[in-house]
Amino acid sequence: MTGTSPRQGRVCFTSQVRADRLNDYRAAHAAVWPEMLEALRDTGWRDYHLYLRGDGLLVGILETDDYDAAQAGMAATEVNARWQAAMSGFFADEGNPDEGFVILDEVFFLEGQLEAAGLPTRR
Template sequence: MRVCFELQVKPERLAEYTARHAAVWPEMLAAIADAGRRNYSLFLRPDGLLIGYYETDDDDAAQRALAADPRTTRWEADMAEFFVAEVGRPDQEAPRLTEVFNLENQLARTPSGSDRA
């Protein structure tokens, strides 16, 4: 499954947020992979809008694994100050975006070549 989420980084903290993500702690990278997330990317707009994307087989299980992992707790505590105030832990409570289009899914449903010029 593909998961996309959004958060808001404080505009005055964008440079530091970006710098910290240039070299994420190896133990945090391992925690993400151990939880079953893959193809994980973050995209940041100049106004601080952060869009995250990852793939996983079971997002609920991945969320539970990360929430229980002390490596994640330490990273999230360190990063929480970068986000505009949200309820709960920002990385765990980020609103999910609904996928409305996926090229590969639609191509798979289209008879080969029949809808292409």
Template sequence: MSGATTQRVCFLLQLKPDRVEDYLQAHQEVWPEMLEALRAAGWGNYSLFLRPADGLVVGYLETDDFALAQQRMAQTEINAKWQAGMAQYFVGGSQADPDEQITPLAEYFHLA
């Protein structure tokens, strides 16, 4: 990332409330190939937050071009495998992979 045009991206996803613990367990050891693919695709400073009471996931990342970063990830075999495994944890998971459900929130204030 160059930093000059860094986009801050925040998004929400919804876990099935009865699968929260399984989802957290699945993230205890994210595959090294998946981590490398995210970095190579331009996903930087990537964090996931959880509200356990109802399974709300808040994602945050920084990238030069989010649409391009998503496209690069979609082209990787490792992402297809990861998303297929993760879909079982999300509400609406059978309709689309979790990463296809990402709609960035509008940023309206930032204190640097």
């Protein structure tokens, strides 16, 4: 997200899933509730991906115009309260899982540096 606030554009975060719940966590995300998918879309979450490492490290990447507003929008939905309650047993930290995300700073973006160097981004 070079040149922008870490709260807009591309956002990357980490969290920690309990190692003994990885299969259940994967299963829950293989069929996310349609109303949850709609709420994410409608509150500004785009191109949202979750990656899970074997020790439970969870990495999320999304695009949004305003991460704080997207988070607040989700917090105001009834479906998010139900989803967070259902997901709470999967995470190492107590509380709503979506409130414990650790936002990472972007330190390299290939296309941005190619563009800044006057190089084509695709061959």
